[in-house]
Amino acid sequence: MVLNGSLFRLVIDVFSSFRNVLIASVALRIALIVYSEWHDAHSAVKYTDIDYRVFSDAAHFILHPSAGNVAQGPLGQWLGIGDPYTRQTYRYTPLLALLLIPSEWLHPSFGKYVFAGCDVLAGILIYNLLVSVILPSTPVSTTKDIKSKQEVAQDAATSMTRKASLLASVHLLNPLVFSISTRGSSESVLSLFVLVTLYFALKSKWTLAAIFLGLSTHWKIYPFIYGVACLGVIGNEHGVAKGLKGYLGGIINWRTFQFVFISVATFAFLGVAMYLVWGYPFLYESYLYHLQRRDHRHNFSPYFYLIYLTYPFPGVVAPELSVWRKFIRSPLTSFLPQMILSLGAGFLFGRSKRDLTFAWFIQTFVFVIFNRVCTSQYFLWYTLFLPLLIPQLSITPRWALIYTTVWLGTQVLWLSEAYKLEFLGENVFFSLWVRGMIYMAGHSWVLAGIMQAYRG
Template identity: 70%
Template sequence: MTLNGHGLLRALSSFNNILLISVAIRIGLILYSEWHDARSVVKYTDIDYRVFSDAARFVLQPSVGNHAQGPLGTWFSVGDPYTRQTYRYTPLLAVLLTPNHWLHPSFGKYLFAACDIVAGILMYRLLVAIVLPSITRTKASRRPSTEESVEDAESSISRQASLLSAVHLLNPLVFSISTRGSSESVLSLLVLLTLYFALKGKWTRTAILLGISTHWKIYPFVYGVACLGVIGSERGAAKGWKGYVGSVVNGRTVRFGLVSAATFVGLGVLMYAIWGYPFLYESYLYHVHRRDHRHNFSPYFYLIYLTYPFEGQPAEELPIWRHVLRSPLISFLPQMVLSVGAGLLFGRRKQDLTFAWFVQTFVFVIFNKVCTSQYFLWYTLFLPILIPQLSISPRWAVLYVAVWFGTQALWLAEAYKLEFLGENVFYGLWVRGLIYVVGHSWVLAGLMQAYRG
């Protein structure tokens, strides 16, 4: 069966068709969410969206108990988004969502859905302009010349890019999360923009966008390691350990690091000047010592749950061993060693940058002390761009997908008993969390083995 002979594939081979379908799905789901939420106790809209909206309202409505606490807060005459408990994001998110209160309550959902669409457009452009032409040239150099015209080659690339972009644009996990009101799509777009300019060799723009992405959510800072390796390798092959050090630490890499750090610090100083210590604590410091004993995919939750202080017992009275198990370093050290190490190992060539970021993010999520389904978007974001560089048989591809989904389903089945039935299944949930770690690690190892850069 050829691509042109199948109606669905023929429709999906047109990027414009994919865009139209993607937009229609998202608009339809947002309209449905308004109808559903008005009639059902169980809401379609994510609780986080209500948190964002409340924070935006507090920004718009300063009062005696609600005002920006930074030195410039009074001058700007804005409220404090952190007046809303559990709001632990950059104030920029609350500012972006202020139209929720003077334009339409679903403005934020449309904004997040639009970020999804723009991210898909960026993927398509990356595939058409950089990724697929490079692979096509490599394959052409390994086989006898053919009579395939330039137009045929461009048409083939466009069809492949459209189908690969559909992996993101028509992904139910992606469009359901954004239309429910999660802000992950904003970060995804920032990260993709960073990758876009990195693959084009625009390192100053890359550094600025990396700083902005890290301000939005801290984890993208690990991508800087791979960027420094690529920038350093552009000087030529490094000989010996001195040559390697010289490739990592030189004028170009130092400039990249300074521009990125200045962007991150500059944004932080501005936010602090307006919103003061609440911004610093809620956006960054809270996450350093956060001890989330609620169930999530990470197996660390059970250690935290077992060592959480009893009601009325001060943390200072806990035994030393419980302090050790509760320490953020228990998860932070292996997470950083693996994530930063992957950047150092794979971040040596520009064409390997997508793969390096994918691996860095995958291990970061697996070994994070808190992990929910939304975190999986952090690394699946790179798959449409990475798939052309993977050599996997259909049988192994199905097996990887089955294990990836299967380990999540196994955990979710047990989590349902705890969340909705109130059964004491903490130990069983922890065991399934370990299975999730092993299963996803196995999938990552398989994808790393299948990579053909």
């Protein structure tokens, strides 16, 4: 027991230094990327995510135009570059394919190093936010003590940096985070953009926050929900009168209009630029496709079984549906509860900079739970905020363990049934949907517990 206690204290001491955490996280990611090359060469089951092949192929198509592979926008035809959407299932902004072009020149794993680097940069940003904004400074002791005020302040600063290092390690040394980026998923790029947006918002640099919010929304559409919480914070920075009139005056004024205009202008500028080069395929694959996307297999969503039952399988003639049934099965229908809850949470909790991280966390958690399509990677969208939110939560270790167990346990329960469908070919669609409903209930319960524990 003594040995175990000493080992635990040693681990805590080591990772109380942000330099040590940073070195360990970089070394871990490099080792996994190098290992992935060996593993993929010797195993039928690849370590590298299939999406990475999609990204790499899209970059290849841009660099090597041909008769059937030319950018379809007016500028694209003039420039004579290829179309990343020639690669089937590439449904992202062309900026991602452009980012991976050096993989063609330098090394096939270049993109993985970029994604892992974004992970590390996000960890550095989290540490910076913890030290400069999130963690409260320790007050100077007023009791009689042999220590001077300067010594007390130094002790407080040391304690804060140690705590910030341990919290940053929640991101940098999180297996879910580093495994996804080193397998070649691009989620870390968006995570970095979102964190930069939050950084500028917490620093009251609203023009820069608006620009990065527009960039984040261009990269993947869901971050637009964060703008709602920002409106309340911007309004409250200059004081808001009481009542409904005061509330409306806080979110509808010149400052909030400027924030919205810059965000929308950034998003529109990037969209128009991409459209001029790559034309309608960009518009459809990056945005319109996701409005009607159906995924009847890899899906935690509560809408999973309905999608499966109404999925247009080849060779099967679907019966004519009534207007009401068409409305129920419409992909747009699922947006209603999702948007009401996500945007409503932004309006409700986005009142001050101190509450902004909490508001974004709640918005994202709700968005993921009620999304029409949900995979494990989506959980990164809200766990990104946990290192910044933990200092504002009042949760005992016992309850923290319970919440973590329920959060993980419901996923394992679902995955154990999904394995039967994907790898054994068993008809378990209904039971998989039932487990998906258990997942939704469990994660909603965890979310309620976190909301109750918040002490903003």
